[in-house]
Amino acid sequence: MGHSNIEFWSRMKPGKATREQLKRHNRQLLLRAVYYDLANNRAALAQMTGLAKPTVSDLIAELIDAGLLEEGGLGESTDIGGKRPMLVRFVPDARHVIGISLDTTRAFGVLSNLSGQIIARHYADLDTLRGDEVLVLLTEVINGLIAQLDAPLLCIGVGVPGVVDNDAGIVRQSEYLGWQELSLVEILANHYNVPVYIGNNSELIAIAQFAFGTEGDTAPENLVTLFVNEGVEVGVAWQGAAYHHGGDIGSLHLSNSQRLDKLLGWEHVQARHAELRHQYPNTILPEHDLTYMHLRYGAANGDDLALALNDELASYLAQLVAWVTGLLRPDHISLVGPIVNLGESFLDDVARKAEALLSPALVQNVVFSLGYSPNMSAIGAAAYAIQKELDLI
Amino acid sequence: MKPLLGVMTNNPGEVFQRNVIAGVEEAASARGYRVRVVTVPDRQVPDQSFEGLAGLLVIANAVPDDVLCRLYEGGLPVSLVSHRLPNLPVPAVAPNNTQGIAILVEHLVVHCHRRRLVFIQGNMEQNDGIQRDAAFQQELMRYNLNIPPQYILRGDFIPSVASQALARLIEQTHDFDGIVASDFLMALAAIDVLTAAGLSVPDEVAVVGFGSGPEADAAGLTNVAANVSELGRRAARQLMGQVEGLRIRGLTLLSAELVEGSTSCHADA
Known part of the structure; x- marks a missing residue:
């Protein structure tokens, strides 16, 4: 990743939450710590996060069962000696993510792993399509990437030109696509049965540049x-x-x-x-x-x-x-x-x-x-979806 | 009975098509599909070739477009490799020609400091040939390179055609310092012609080519690795997706990456 991540750490403090929300939060906390290489064994994770060791062990077991983490190798023992800890590491190919950018001329999609590595690209031209026809084309491009999946699909991110309400999942207005008050998240989530996130294209490009660095520069x-x-x-x-x-x-x-x-x-x-x-x-x-x-x-x-x-x-x-x-x-x-x-x-x-x-x-x-990258908005859509779903990137 | 995928090719022994077919067979068998390869050297396809097929994969322009249109409209899932139908939304898989040529030209101009480039075209009736030619023209503008029209050579994706064209150019002039070939086999043929003419590669003329294969690796050719077997695997997946009910439109692109060999220069040159 192109950026320091400590600043993200402070965002992870939980507010009032249900038991299930708290568990999800703690799982993400641990996943982030391993993803960013801040800790790589259960004891270090417990120390870093402040979670109890049994809680860490249970949640790490869940993450391993889900395929997001794997065990491998032994770490160094502590200064006072003792058993060498079993190391855990992140599995970037445990899930795939689809990011799509709709611009004024085409629907361009990328299939990426959880580290943002591109597995496949697929696009189709919009030509004169507008309104519902664009929606059909969007699903046909997503299908083109689903055909190339090597891992379970985690989520989908879509970038749209125009005014987008990210939280409500609604495209308020997209003059170029002929969309108005379109509940895009609901439509796609029902169709594909995975979480869907949407944003404005330029906003997603900014996320991509932040996550992966600008041309020839760090983020x-x-x-x-x-x-x-x-x-x-x-x-x-x-x-x-x-x-x-x-x-x-x-x-x-x-x-x-x-x-x-x-x-x-x-x-x-x-x-x-x-x-x-x-x-x-x-x-x-x-x-x-x-x-x-x-x-x-x-x-x-x-x-x-x-x-x-x-x-x-x-x-x-x-x-x-x-x-x-x-x-x-x-x-x-x-x-x-x-x-x-x-x-x-x-x-x-x-x-x-x-x-x-x-x-x-x-x-x-x-x-x-x-x-220069023509795919930046689609990459940003994938990064945004990963960020929302796992709080990574 | 396992579902059957048809693969139409005009030359199953040619390096590109052979590797595509190998990729198709690998991906299909992994999902329990059978593959029937049909050779149509003259683009005359007997109707019985399509009997029993769950889906059809066509390499380049092996099958006439009107036949493809008829099959598509008849509901047979069809995927194309390195070909597009202008007015029908038949999905396809192709290497990223624009990106690949851009990488090759950038390597020659920015890293090898070559500016008098020769381009060997592919088959200008095929999508890959047309797109790589257009991409080269675009890169000439990016780097403000002015090259004479006779530096654009006909190659047709046939090494012997490329060799002849380059030999004719060398008879007229040696005033060029880099060659971009629209495929790696033509690039290898170009190296032979240059060597025979007493021109050293890469000192006097740097040579790069699109795509990769064992022949390119053996010769140490600088190329963009558009993995042809992967092209076949991706195409098979696209077709199987359609057979299994996915409605797909558009083009799946394979990325190209620079593989530096000894025929150009190293990036820090």
Whole structure:
């Protein structure tokens, strides 16, 4: 795992709970301790958690029966001698987890083990599907991963573009998918008979980056992800916990009274490209099937249209970066989505423009990165589901 | 009687297809299925080939699309290996071509500092060939590489075709320092041609190829290990899932990982 875990430890203090809740809590406490390699035998676990040794023995036996832990090898005896303790270790392949990301173009899924290692990937294009058709497609992608299971399925996590009520398990509004007040958790949990967790895509990307590190870096403490594709979404992971009120901010109006998603979204980029071709007839950009990679290539070769369009996009994005930096003071901002194909020089440009809008010192304290993995939201969905179900990751 | 899965192939002896079939047979027998391999070298499939099948697995474009459409609409579970039907939601299994080519180009450009690249295409009528070609074009833009059109060679996934194309290029110019081949067998053929022409690998020309197999390992070829037997195992699981009632749409992707050999450079070069 990419982060220190001690801070999580403090979250584990129980409040008032039923006997069954307390038992579950204690099981998770022990599992976490072994998972994070904080203790690896019964005596050490009892010492670390403050639980009575018989309780620890009973719960470890349950975890071994469930296949989540296994015994293997002997540890060192203590300074005062005595019997060498039997070691226990976590079994990452005891269960599999499915994480799905629905974006504006496809349903992309990963099958992972409990350590977040990807076992299989499966996707299907949304094409023009909307509403109930998307729900059917979602189950067909989940089925594609169920066919590849090597272990019992623990739970499913699903990332959705739009406004999601994680706790209620309801997608309040997803314009792109044609969903409104959809009880997604209930529908999928009834269909697959396993726990299901949902979240906003950008929030799940933040969780993935927190859990597994950002591109070329270890996981930051305070991270903001800016997810730009057809729309614009913000995800926040603050000291290890996802902030659940991020998400779609495409409807935010910038100073020129335009919606953010109408300025930064891919549909707008294509429309601006078509407009600017009249102004720059000698462009090397293709008239059709434009991609962000074409814009990157064009800018690198001094193409005026590509430079103009990159500059516009950097200006809009810089406004968002300035707001986020001014309000939240994150130590890391990660740009994700297909826009990352514009490359590092685009990101540098965004940071420079943000410095001009805010105090340069504030922006210079922020590490900027590009999140290249197209699967990050699905990985985050799996990580979120594991986090919710076992309090791991 | 154990349920029977059909596997349609146009060349069961060819390295790729042989390994796919081995993976299918392994996964099927582990779940109590039987496998019947049907060879259709000319894409003419007799109707009786489908009798008694619980499901059908088709490798690449061995079966014409209209026949596949008819079978799918008739309700027979079908899975495709490295092939897609444009207008039907028949599920498939394929290597992650985009990721694999990106890894190979990144290795040559970033780690081996090569920028004058030659690309040997696969069969441009097959999905894998088309996707790997598109991925290479994308990576050229990522690294701002400008290569002449004659550096894109026809290979057809046939080593002898790749050899001839490369030999013709060498007659015109030696001004390239890296070769990305759309499959590892064509990469090995390219190394033979380079060596015969007196060009040293990897000092003068670094060579990498997509996919892996015993031949690649024996030659120390730098490649992305898209495990072909695993492709077969995953495809069999997808098909058995459908036979057992799962309704599946889309593509199961196999990850590619760089395996550094002696034909390029080491990552810290």
